[in-house]
Each structure stands twice: as structure tokens, then as C-alpha cells.
Amino acid sequence: MFSTRTPAPGRNRLTTALDAHPRPVLDLTATNPTTAGLPVDPSPALALLADGRGGVYSPDPCGLLSAREAVSSYYAGRGVDAGPGRFVLTASSSEAYGWLFKLLAAPGDAVLVPAPSYPLLDALAALEGVELVRYRLPAEDRWAVHAGLVEEAADRVAASGRRVAAVVVVNPNNPTGTSISRAELGALSSLAARRGFAIVSDEVFLDYRLEDRAGDVRVAAAGAEGAGEALVFSLGGLSKAAALPQLKLGWILAGGPAPLLAEALERLAWIADSYLSVASPVQLALPGLLAWGDGAAGALRARLLSNHATLVEGLSALPEVTVAPLSAGWSAVVRLPAVEPEEGLALRLLEEEDMLVHPGYFFDFPREAYVVLSLLPEKATFREGIRRLARGLRAWR
Numbered sequence: 068m069f070s071t072r073t074p075a076p077g078r079n080r081l082t083t084a085l086d087a088h089p090r091p092v093l094d095l096t097a098t099n100p101t102t103a104g105l106p107v108d109p110s111p112a113l114a115l116l117a118d119g120r121g122g123v124y125s126p127d128p129c130g131l132l133s134a135r136e137a138v139s140s141y142y143a144g145r146g147v148d149a150g151p152g153r154f155v156l157t158a159s160s161s162e163a164y165g166w167l168f169k170l171l172a173a174p175g176d177a178v179l180v181p182a183p184s185y186p187l188l189d190a191l192a193a194l195e196g197v198e199l200v201r202y203r204l205p206a207e208d209r210w211a212v213h214a215g216l217v218e219e220a221a222d223r224v225a226a227s228g229r230r231v232a233a234v235v236v237v238n239p240n241n242p243t244g245t246s247i248s249r250a251e252l253g254a255l256s257s258l259a260a261r262r263g264f265a266i267v268s269d270e271v272f273l274d275y276r277l278e279d280r281a282g283d284v285r286v287a288a289a290g291a292e293g294a295g296e297a298l299v300f301s302l303g304g305l306s307k308a309a310a311l312p313q314l315k316l317g318w319i320l321a322g323g324p325a326p327l328l329a330e331a332l333e334r335l336a337w338i339a340d341s342y343l344s345v346a347s348p349v350q351l352a353l354p355g356l357l358a359w360g361d362g363a364a365g366a367l368r369a370r371l372l373s374n375h376a377t378l379v380e381g382l383s384a385l386p387e388v389t390v391a392p393l394s395a396g397w398s399a400v401v402r403l404p405a406v407e408p409e410e411g412l413a414l415r416l417l418e419e420e421d422m423l424v425h426p427g428y429f430f431d432f433p434r435e436a437y438v439v440l441s442l443l444p445e446k447a448t449f450r451e452g453i454r455r456l457a458r459g460l461r462a463w464r
């Protein structure tokens with residue numbers, strides 16, 4: 068009856084245990100910025116949605132020019148010179164992935180994705196009938212992208228007779244916070260051009276880069292029109308850039324060799340025209356929303372730094388536990404000795420400490436044992452969560 072694009076209904080062991088948990092749970096997986104108690108007032112941003120021009124429907128498939136100009140200025144403020152013609156607006160970066168998979172991949176084609184990384188990619192690929200093949204991010208190099216490991220994954224796909232449609236880089240990566248270096252992006256671009264696939268660079272955490280390494284790339288599609296060997300699509304959106312996920316506006320910035328780029332943009336416009344999914348009021352409000360978002364992102368960065376310091380301090384009495392440095396993003400990665408399966412640990416923390424953490428396998432860490440924590444919760448909540456986590460981990464001794 069149903070297509071294989073959606074999974075059979077069901078819950079995993081952790082969500083089942085959570086549903087049945089009898090007491091309130093302290094949630095260290097919460098990444099919703101609108102309920103994180105940030106010291107910012109959203110009403111000026113929301114008031115912008117009442118612009119009277121929103122009463123008229125006059126769509127442009129790629130997004131209203133005024134809105135694309137606003138995104139173009141947002142990038143200019145970050146040192147990237149890209150005119151409004153290189154942007155396509157979407158309802159979210161998740162939708163942007165869907166449109167790019169439609170643009171690039173036929174059903175059954177492979178898309179190379181990093182491991183560990185963002186778990187929603189599985190669902191987004193399944194919905195498009197696309198198969199994900201993982202390339203390894205080495206823990207020993209703080210999970211950075213290596214073009215050689217991408218090539219190894221591309222070779223595996225070729226050996227199985229399938230076609231690689233694209234490689235995804237999550238830049239900076241969620242949850243490890245690492246970015247691709249200019250040298251590796253150059254090698255990846257040559258590989259992609261040689262093998263005929265495109266690069267999709269998920270840059271939703273662009274404004275949450277706290278400690279770049281020398282040579283790290285911020286916007287992979289930044290090269291001016293005609294530059295670069297491969298087609299590159301950089302993704303961003305209000306959900307992270309302005310901490311406004313409820314307004315549903317994301318974007319694709321396209322770059323690459325001129326004739327290919329022009330064709331990609333025309334085809335993307337055709338996909339966008341089939342949906343016209345971005346509401347007019349949010350597009351009209353975009354210049355003001357992005358300006359308001361600067362303040363929200365600043366408040367969020369302060370929260371991330373403060374909670375990360377709390378985490379490091381709170382686990383400092385456990386020398387067998389390592390907290391990864393906070394390079395970028397909204398999450399913290401904690402490495403634990405593999406003395407207890409990750410899932411068992413998460414279930415035990417729920418049962419004994421009334422707290423929720425993400426086990427590393429959720430993000431495809433290749434080996435046990437990691438836990439991933441959101442750095443967004445209110446400071447007092449987070450501090451109490453880390454106190455409970457430390458107590459739960461001490462139970463090993």
C-alpha cells in the first residue's frame with residue numbers, strides 16, 4: 068500500500084521510554100531557540116509580518132527580488148559578493164535539500180554524506196528516493212572533511228554500478244562543529260567536476276562559528292560566477308541565522324562554472340515554481356528580520372559559550388570524560404569510555420536522573436561512546452543537567 072519513502076510507524080527504545088517516563092524530564096537535547104528563554108523580545112520581528120504589501124499575491128518562483136536582495140546583503144556583510152540572481156528562497160533548509168536532490172538525483176542515485184553528522188539527512192534522502200552513502204570524518208582530525216575519504220566513498224558507489232549525484236558537506240558540521248578547509252574544498256571541487264556531481268554545503272550554522280581553524284571555508288559557494296570547477300550550493304536560513312525557525316524561510320546560494328550555474332538556476336526556478344512555498348509576508352519582512360536576527364544570534368552565541376564553559380567545568384572531575392572544544396554550532400560532543408552501550412547509558416540517565424541526552428549513534432558516530440548535548444537550554448537548567456550527568460557518569464566507579 069505505502070511507498071518505501073516513509074518508514075513504518077514505530078518508536079525507538081529511547082522515545083518509548085520517554086513517553087512512559089513518570090516524572091518531568093530535564094531535556095538536554097532541546098534545540099528550539101524560541102523556547103530557550105533567550106533575552107530577546109521577538110515582538111519587533113513579528114510586527115514586521117503585518118506589512119500591508121503582504122495583502123497582494125505576486126509570487127516570483129525564486130523569491131521576491133527585495134527578499135533575495137536582503138539575503139545578498141546579509142552575505143555581503145559576511146564578505147561574500149553574490150548578487151540576488153544567485154539565490155533561490157525556500158521554506159527551510161530541509162526543503163532546500165529536497166529541491167536539490169530533485170535537481171541533481173534520479174531515484175536510486177547515491178548522495179555522499181558525512182559521518183558523524185546531522186540525522187535528518189536520512190529522512191530527506193528517503194523522501195526523494197535517494198540513497199545515502201557515508202564518508203568518514205576522522206575523529207583524530209577533529210572530524211574535518213578529507214576529499215580522499217569522499218573519493219573512497221565515491222569509488223564504493225561506482226563499484227556497485229550506481230551514480231553519485233552529490234556530496235553533502237555540513238559546514239560547520241552538526242554536532243562536531245568542524246568546517247572544511249580551503250585546500251580540501253579545492254580537492255573536493257576537482258573530484259566533483261571530474262566525476263560529474265555537485266557539492267551541497269549546509270551552512271545553517273554560519274553565524275555560530277566560534278573558533279575557526281586557519282584556512283577554514285565559511286561559504287563554499289562564495290566564488291564569483293564562473294569560478295570554481297564544480298557546482299556548489301550553500302544553504303542557510305532564518306531558523307538558525309535569526310533564531311526564527313517558525314517563520315519558515317531558507318535559501319540556496321548557487322555557485323559554479325557559468326553555463327552549468329545558469330542551467331542549475333533555471334531548473335531550480337522550475338522546481339520552485341511548482342511549489343511557491345515561501346509566504347509573501349516573511350519575504351517582505353526579510354530585511355528587518357535579518358537585522359533583528361543579528362541581535363538574537365549574538366544572544367545565542369553568549370548562551371553557547373556560557374553553557375559550554377559550564378559543561379567543561381561540571382565534568383572536570385571526571386578525567387576519563389573528554390568534552391570536545393566548541394568550534395561552532397549549537398551542540399556539544401562528549402566522549403566517554405566505552406564501558407556502557409550509548410543507548411543503555413541514555414536509558415539509565417532517563418530512569419535514574421530524569422534527564423534526556425542524545426546517544427552518539429543518533430548522529431552516526433562510528434564508534435561508542437559519545438553523548439551529544441544541546442547548548443541552548445537556559446543556564447540554570449543546563450547547569451542542573453550537567454550536575455545530573457556528572458552524577459550519572461560517576462555511577463561507573
Ligand SMILES: Cc1ncc(COP(=O)(O)O)c(C=O)c1O
Binds near residue numbers: 160185269312317
Ligand atoms: C545541519 C542542519 N541543517 C539543516 C537544519 C534544518 O534547518 P531548517 O530549520 O532550515 O530546515 C538543521 C536543524 O537543526 C541542521 O542542524
